[in-house]
Amino acid sequence: MRYVKWAFWSVLILVVGGFLHYTMPQQDIVRIVNTEVRRVDVGENKIFWAQTDVANTPTTVNRDVRFIETIRPNGKPIVYRNEDTGWGWPPYFKLDSSNLQAEASDRISSRDNPQWVVMRHYGWRNEFISIFPNAVDLRPIDGPDVTLIPWLNIVILVVFLVLILVARQMWLQFRERSIDPLVEDAGEAWDKVDAFAERKKGRLRRWFDSWKPK
Amino acid sequence: MVFALARLALMGFVGLSVIYVLVSIYSRSVRRERLEERWEAEQIGGDREEFVRAGLAEYDGSVRRKLILGVYVVPVIVIGTLIYAINYW
Numbered sequence: 001m002r003y004v005k006w007a008f009w010s011v012l013i014l015v016v017g018g019f020l021h022y023t024m025p026q027q028d029i030v031r032i033v034n035t036e037v038r039r040v041d042v043g044e045n046k047i048f049w050a051q052t053d054v055a056n057t058p059t060t061v062n063r064d065v066r067f068i069e070t071i072r073p074n075g076k077p078i079v080y081r082n083e084d085t086g087w088g089w090p091p092y093f094k095l096d097s098s099n100l101q102a103e104a105s106d107r108i109s110s111r112d113n114p115q116w117v118v119m120r121h122y123g124w125r126n127e128f129i130s131i132f133p134n135a136v137d138l139r140p141i142d143g144p145d146v147t148l149i150p151w152l153n154i155v156i157l158v159v160f161l162v163l164i165l166v167a168r169q170m171w172l173q174f175r176e177r178s179i180d181p182l183v184e185d186a187g188e189a190w191d192k193v194d195a196f197a198e199r200k201k202g203r204l205r206r207w208f209d210s211w212k213p214k
Numbered sequence: 215m216v217f218a219l220a221r222l223a224l225m226g227f228v229g230l231s232v233i234y235v236l237v238s239i240y241s242r243s244v245r246r247e248r249l250e251e252r253w254e255a256e257q258i259g260g261d262r263e264e265f266v267r268a269g270l271a272e273y274d275g276s277v278r279r280k281l282i283l284g285v286y287v288v289p290v291i292v293i294g295t296l297i298y299a300i301n302y303w
Contacts, residue, residue, distance in 0.1 A: 054218070087218040093293065096301040136300065170240040177243050 023090045024156060025122050025136060027148050030070035030078060031114045032138075035105045040065045048123065048131035050083040054095050066097055068104045068135055070119065071111075073144035080121055080135040090122060092136055103138060116144045226289065234285045241282060245273045 041062040042049045052063050066082040082101055085094045109115035117140050123133035249269040253262050273279060 087222040091293070091296070092300055093297045094300050095297070099301075170236060173240055173243055173247075177247065 020157075022124060023122055024153055025092075025120050025150075026133075026153075027150065028070075028072065028078065028119045028121065029116055029141065029144050029146070029148075030072055030119050031109055031111075031116055032068060032070050032104050032107050034069040034108065035082075035101055036067050036069070037064045038067055039063070045129045045131050048126075048129070049081070050085050050134065051088065053084045053097060054086040066101045067132070068101070068119075073116075078125060079132055080119065081132040082135045085134070092122070094134075094136055100135060100137060104135070107138070107140060114144075116141050118146075118148065230286050230289065234282060237282050237285060238279075241279065242270065242273070246270060 039062055040049070049065075051058050052060065068080045068082055070078055070080065072078055082097050082104070083094075084097050085092045087093070107115050107117050117138045119138045120136045121133040122136065124131060125133055246266060246269075249266045250262070252258070253265050258265055
């Protein structure tokens with residue numbers, strides 16, 4: 001039973017943690033080397049892609065997606081997609097992918113004369129299922145050695161925690177005021193039934209006993 | 215855009231309404247409990263039910279209760295701020 005409990009909590013933490021890690025914003029320090037548009041036929045990896053740009057027809061089979069190709073300070077590449085999230089999930093309400101693409105193109109720099117930017121994004125890069133993090137916005141910085149404090153994530157997590165505690169408090173209040181009295185009532189009713197059965201049984205038993213030879 | 219936005223608005227309204235009702239019930243329940251405790255602690259005397267009913271009637275007209283409408287207002291403000299911050303800042 002203890003293992004079942006552990007398994008339950010591990011799975012729960014994994015699912016919630018993974019969900020938050022995918023959905024919440026993250027910041028990378030990168031150097032932009034190229035921006036481009038590729039046609040994409042989204043298939044099994046559908047849930048890791050957004051829909052077409054806001055207000056375009058959402059039913060086309062394939063579409064062009066903007067990409068931003070970058071290099072991290074350690075020399076490894078990271079490629080972002082640049083899609084509208086629109087009014088759907090995750091709730092970034094990003095409508096300006098075209099503008100972001102223009103900003104990114106404006107910051108393209110060479111290895112010899114790098115222009116570092118902070119790329120805010122959400123999502124994961126995974127080569128096995130061809131998914132890319134979605135760039136949300138970017139801002140230029142002087143060098144790759146700045147320390148970024150994720151204020152936004154701190155605020156989101158604190159709000160999330162407070163909401164959970166409020167919901168818990170509401171549930172406890174509901175249980176104390178509405179469920180416990182019902183259970184007590186039911187308990188009292190059951191006691192009455194029990195006592196009644198006991199009395200009846202006593203009477204039946206006495207009747208049986210009266211047939212026994214003295 | 216109109217369709218997606220309308221869908222978000224509709225689903226948001228339904229979801230927030232559920233939260234509004236739950237929070238209202240919770241807040242009223244807390245108030246009732248507090249009134250009962252006060253009646254007990256301060257030895258107010260008289261009919262307990264009557265005291266609680268009067269207290270809740272006062273609560274129904276209070277600003278505190280209307281603050282629960284913030285359940286609708288706050289998300290709209292947050293979303294508006296987000297749209298501005300993400301797209302135009």
